[in-house]
Amino acid sequence: MTQSLHIFRKDVRHLWPELSVYALLLVAFALVVPQAWPGAAFSNTLLQTFATLLKILIPISWLVLITRVVHEECLVGEEQFWITRPYHWGSLLGAKCIFIVTSLILPFVVMQWSLLFQADINPFVSISGMMLCLLKFCLIVWLPFTLVAALTSTLSAAFMSLAGVAVIWAALLTFLFPATGTRMSPPFVLEIFSFTFAILLIGTLIYQFSTRRTARSRIAVAAILFLFLILLYGFVGTHCGTPVRALIRNHYPASSDQSLRLVFVPGPLPYEDRNEDIQVPRGFVEVKLPIHLEGLDPNYKLRDTNTSFVIHTPGFLYASPWESAAVGEGNLSFLVPQQVFNRTATADAHVHLEFLAEQLRPKDPQIISSNDSFSAPNNGRCVLTQGTPVCRYAYQISVPTRVKALSNSGACGAPESAKPTVTIFRLVPAGTNPDPVVQEVLSLGSTICAGSPLTFSEYSPAETFRLELDIPSVNIGQYKSR
Amino acid sequence: MTIKPPAIEARQLSKTFGATQVLAPLDLIVPRGSILALVGHNGAGKTTLIKLLLNILQPTTGVATVLGQSTATLTSTAFTRIGYISENQELPDWMTVQSFLDYLRPFYPTWNETGLLDELDLPPNRKLKHLSRGMRMKAVFASVLAFSPSVILMDEPFSGLDPVVRDELIQTLLGRIHPDDEGADESGATILISSHDLGEIESFATHVAFLHEGTLLFAEPMNTLITRFREVTVTLPQSESAEEYMTNLPDSWLSPESSGTVIRFIYTKADTEAPEIAVRGVFQRAEGIQSESMTLRTIFLALVKANRTEDRSRA
Numbered sequence: 001m002t003q004s005l006h007i008f009r010k011d012v013r014h015l016w017p018e019l020s021v022y023a024l025l026l027v028a029f030a031l032v033v034p035q036a037w038p039g040a041a042f043s044n045t046l047l048q049t050f051a052t053l054l055k056i057l058i059p060i061s062w063l064v065l066i067t068r069v070v071h072e073e074c075l076v077g078e079e080q081f082w083i084t085r086p087y088h089w090g091s092l093l094g095a096k097c098i099f100i101v102t103s104l105i106l107p108f109v110v111m112q113w114s115l116l117f118q119a120d121i122n123p124f125v126s127i128s129g130m131m132l133c134l135l136k137f138c139l140i141v142w143l144p145f146t147l148v149a150a151l152t153s154t155l156s157a158a159f160m161s162l163a164g165v166a167v168i169w170a171a172l173l174t175f176l177f178p179a180t181g182t183r184m185s186p187p188f189v190l191e192i193f194s195f196t197f198a199i200l201l202i203g204t205l206i207y208q209f210s211t212r213r214t215a216r217s218r219i220a221v222a223a224i225l226f227l228f229l230i231l232l233y234g235f236v237g238t239h240c241g242t243p244v245r246a247l248i249r250n251h252y253p254a255s256s257d258q259s260l261r262l263v264f265v266p267g268p269l270p271y272e273d274r275n276e277d278i279q280v281p282r283g284f285v286e287v288k289l290p291i292h293l294e295g296l297d298p299n300y301k302l303r304d305t306n307t308s309f310v311i312h313t314p315g316f317l318y319a320s321p322w323e324s325a326a327v328g329e330g331n332l333s334f335l336v337p338q339q340v341f342n343r344t345a346t347a348d349a350h351v352h353l354e355f356l357a358e359q360l361r362p363k364d365p366q367i368i369s370s371n372d373s374f375s376a377p378n379n380g381r382c383v384l385t386q387g388t389p390v391c392r393y394a395y396q397i398s399v400p401t402r403v404k405a406l407s408n409s410g411a412c413g414a415p416e417s418a419k420p421t422v423t424i425f426r427l428v429p430a431g432t433n434p435d436p437v438v439q440e441v442l443s444l445g446s447t448i449c450a451g452s453p454l455t456f457s458e459y460s461p462a463e464t465f466r467l468e469l470d471i472p473s474v475n476i477g478q479y480k481s482r
Numbered sequence: 483m484t485i486k487p488p489a490i491e492a493r494q495l496s497k498t499f500g501a502t503q504v505l506a507p508l509d510l511i512v513p514r515g516s517i518l519a520l521v522g523h524n525g526a527g528k529t530t531l532i533k534l535l536l537n538i539l540q541p542t543t544g545v546a547t548v549l550g551q552s553t554a555t556l557t558s559t560a561f562t563r564i565g566y567i568s569e570n571q572e573l574p575d576w577m578t579v580q581s582f583l584d585y586l587r588p589f590y591p592t593w594n595e596t597g598l599l600d601e602l603d604l605p606p607n608r609k610l611k612h613l614s615r616g617m618r619m620k621a622v623f624a625s626v627l628a629f630s631p632s633v634i635l636m637d638e639p640f641s642g643l644d645p646v647v648r649d650e651l652i653q654t655l656l657g658r659i660h661p662d663d664e665g666a667d668e669s670g671a672t673i674l675i676s677s678h679d680l681g682e683i684e685s686f687a688t689h690v691a692f693l694h695e696g697t698l699l700f701a702e703p704m705n706t707l708i709t710r711f712r713e714v715t716v717t718l719p720q721s722e723s724a725e726e727y728m729t730n731l732p733d734s735w736l737s738p739e740s741s742g743t744v745i746r747f748i749y750t751k752a753d754t755e756a757p758e759i760a761v762r763g764v765f766q767r768a769e770g771i772q773s774e775s776m777t778l779r780t781i782f783l784a785l786v787k788a789n790r791t792e793d794r795s796r797a
Contacts, residue, residue, distance in 0.1 A: 006588050014576055072574075078538045081573050084566035086589045088558040 003088060007095035011069050012103065018068055019103055022061045026111040029054045029434065034118045037392075038441050039385030058434050062104060063145050067158040069099045070149035076214045077153055083212070093209045100142060105134065112436040119392045119437045125379040129395030129436075136432050139194055143201050150208045151218050165225070172229065182281070182335055184306040184322035186244050187251035193231070200224045245308075248322055252356035255465035259295035262332075262355055262469040266290070268478060269331060275482055285341045286481040288333035291353075291469065301360040301400065301459055302327060307334050308354045311476065313347040325355065333481060345477030356466040360400060360459035370405075370452045377401065377456045387412070387447030389454065393438045404455040405444050412449035487550040489514045489633050489672035490535060494544035497530050504530050507544055508698035510691060512674060518701070519683040520676040521782050522693035528676040529568075531693070532637050535674070536566055548633055562590050565631035567622050569638045575611035579604050579621050583628060590629035598624045601654055616647035623651055627658040634659070636675040640682060648682055656686055684778035692782070694789045704778070710753040711781045714761055717770040718743040727765065736788040748784045749773070 012019070029051070034040060036051040073082045073092055082092075109130070116123040123130065145162075152158040201224065208217040255261075269290050280286050296302070307325035311318045318340045325334045332355065336344075366377050370389060376382045378399065382391040448454070490512035497505040505527040512518045520528050533539040535546055537556040546553045551560055577585065579599065587593045599606055602620040610621060619639060626634060634655075640648045659671035677683050684704070691701035700707075714735075718724055724740035731738050736748040745765075749757040757773045765771070776784070 003589070006585075010585055014574075074572075077572070078533060079568065079570045079572045081571050083538060084536055084561055084564070085586065086558040086561040091558075 001091075001094070003091035004094035004098060007073070007087075007092060008098045008102075011072050011095065011099050014072065015065065015068055015103075018061075018065055022065060022104070023107060025054060025057055025061055026107055029058065030111045030114045030118075033115060033435050037119075037390075037437070038439055039383055039388070039390040055434055058108075059141060062141060063158065063162065064155065065104055066100060066142065066145040067149040067152070067155050069103075070096055070146060071153065071155070074153050075150050075208055075212050089210045093206065096146070100146065105142070108434070109134070112434070115435060115437050116394050119394075120373060120381045121379065121392060121394045121437070123394060126394035126396075133395050133432070133436060139198055140432055143198065143205070147201055147205050147208075147221065150205055151214060151221065177232065182284075182324045184248070184304075184324065186248050186322070188247070193228075197224065197228060200227075245322070248356070249466065252464045252466040255467055257295060257465070260465065260467065261294055262353070262467045263292045263294055264290065264469060264471045264474070265292060265330070266474075280335065280481075283338050284335040285338055286333050287336050287341070287476055287479050288328070288331050288481045289351075289353075289471075289474070289479050290330060291332040292330050293327060293332070293355075293467075296359070297361075299362050300462065301362075302357040303360055303400070305355070305357040307332065307356075309334070310352045311336075311340065311344050312350040312352075313344050316343050316347075318344070322356075327357075336476070341476065341480070345480070346475075348473050349476050351471040351474055351476075353469045353471065354466060355469070356464065358464045359462040361462040362402065363458045363460055365404075365455045365457040367453050367455050370448055370454050371450050377458055382442075384448060384450060387449065388444070389442040389448055391440045391442060393440070395436050396438055400459045402457040402459070403442055403444070404457070405442075405448055406452060412447060486514060487547060488512055489516070490518075490546070490548055490674060492531075492535070492544065492546040495531075495534060495541050495546050496543045497527075497534060497539060498542040504696050505534070506697045510698060510701050512672060512689065514672055515670055516688045517673040517675065517686055518689040518691055519680075519687035519704070519778070520674060520691050520693065521678075521680060521683075521778070522676075523786055525695075526693040527696040528693055529637050530696075532566075532568075532635050532674065532676060535635060536564070562592070562629065563632040565626035565629070565634040567619075567626055567634065567636040567639045569619070569641045571622060573610050573618070573622070576609065578607050578609050579613070579624075580606035582610060582621065583625060586625055586628070593629050595624065595628040598628055598654075598658075601657075602650060616643045619643060620647070620651065623654060627654065630658070631671055633672045633674070636673065636677075638676055638678065640677055640679045648679065652682060652686060680779040680782050681777065687778075690778065692785060694786070695793070699785065699789070706753055707781065708775060708778070710750055711776045711784070712749045712752040712757050712773045713776050713780065713784075714747055714749045714757050715770075715772040715774075716745045716761060716765050716768050717772075718745070718765065719767055719769055722767065731764065737784045737791075748776070748781075748788070 032047060032054060033051045036048040073087065074080050112130070112133075113123045145158075148158050148161050152161055201221075204217055204220045204224065207220065208214065267290060269288060305325050305327050306322050307320075308322045309320050311320075318337075320334075320336070323335060325332055332353075368374060368376065370382070370384055373381065373383050376391050378393065378401065380391045380393045382389045384390075442448075488511045490510065492508060492510040494507040494509065495505070496503065496507040508531075510531075520531065522528050530539065534541050535548055535553055537553045540554070548556065549560070549563060556564070574582065574585075583595050583599075587595070598604075602624055604617065604620050604624060608617075610618060613621060623639070640651065643651070655673075659673065675683060675687070687704050689701065689703050690707050692699045702710075716724075718727075720743060722743065724743055724745045727745060728738055728740055731747065734750045736750060738745060738747040740746075749761070751757075751760070752773070758771050761771050761773075762768065
């Protein structure tokens, strides 16, 4: 520890100019971003552009700082003075971690808290959100940056390596996995992927620090990326689908509620219902079948709606992976590969379909009087900006919330309309945005005045379920979305 | 009483990069307290050998120990007793000389820099990046001598330095190497030094190792080497041509040259057999046989030349 602190002090002494620039960036971010928030008094395009620029500059400054501090005792090469000095690799790694935590993460957290205070949100009520946010930054940004720095000898090499990996990655995702976005995320996939790859990356980092076998470490990183790709390919192409499917079936058990079921109603869909509900990637078509979900409590909502289906025509069989499905009024839509559609469109097909989702149950509503600034459930803070409430949350809006209001048809003071307006909050997870304030503009369609009551109804997860439906005979071609 | 292992020992140590063998399997023992001059032309494998001994590179075959510890397991603690000086070392250039020493001090339990800066005439407040090559090397020497290492490995430390700086460094080095810290013998620190400055090295090296094209040709005490090698000049009678003898000389007589009635060559076994007797056996009618001692530099040049000739004829 003593050696770590000694090295850390040296690093701070040397990198103070870079640290000063970083501090300035954070201060600028903390001052500018609130001005670019929806409803801010001085919000304008220039400020928003500047805020966006700062959002780009902060990760770049991370890369510079992390690379510079790791390269202080460069692990690549044979002529660095420190490699024949009594450095203990653990102390060296510890020193770099101390630097990253105290000089990079801590100021960043302070900046985030400053933004939360400016949004009138108490940061202490969302410590878990902050930890989740920092964990994501750690896994997605800081850990990879540190590893890249440990495997390169110059700042430009680190930049080029990252850029190269990013370009190759984007190209692979674009060309090899065109419809990845519509695939279902199996239960715990994020946790399993995060844990596995964090362990592998940390292991490689420790190996590099302890042995300085750069060539082997680089091969290890390439192998990890390749493994990631293989798993992704397996997941997307369902080549290793059996265990994943078993996990999904286990997590989404067949519904025990007899009244909850899927019903296929033969016949054409009304013309107005045949618009596309899903953004269709190239090589796919959206099929919208007249399937009704019956037995669901009308007050309940569904989320994570997914389907997997088997299309069987004479001489042809297609089994889809689990993928997103859109549940409409009397229809269920999903994507089918263009080639599959072409082969089955004109034939009489036998379709076996599985559908799964999570039910969300409404909690007791809370009525809150709107004001210039007022508290919202779930530790939110809302402001009334020109008749539109803008609600702000720390790091995440953890649950979907339904908001009802009595709207004013004209200016405030006019008689209130009898018809309530309704809006639903989206679920916004804590992400990797430097700005921890999650904003939700409640577009209620008309003016909300100070003193108007707003009814917030939060939804909580009820249960997960899976339904099956067998359609002995259907002509898929009839149900292509427009 | 326990017998201490040699300061440096290598057994069948070799290094290959891809298909290129830069160091053929070699055995080397450097006794404690000795100063071994590692000589060889550029690309002979000197730097590779030093890096293998410091665990900067990993051997392809063989093992080595430094102060009895396997080089494969050299850890931070070992480097409190092992110093490394190289002409190519990358230093924290942003530091001043004094801050560099201040930074290193807590790493070493035996640190003592008293008088070093004065002795080496180093400006304490000047940044390393602003130092001349000689000053920079002095700073490296200071940073190593300050912790009184038991073994110092030096890779071309005098390369490109003027004679004054070279002399200063050698004097400081010799003046600062202390007896072995375990006190079991009276010898000072062990030094392995690779250098092209053979004239300078000869003045203080106790042992010599010669590397040629990655092969260790010999490693022996300096006085044995100097005794072993003699430059012999044979003068034949006017009636005989020296050229006639050139093809029948023993292999151990290196770099033979003839001019008229005079033959010159390097005699390499003077330690076991007096050159005059051996030479007289070949040149029975020689009118004069002169045998002169050689310097390390002339021995080195003769060996390089002889080996190149041998390589060419083998090719």
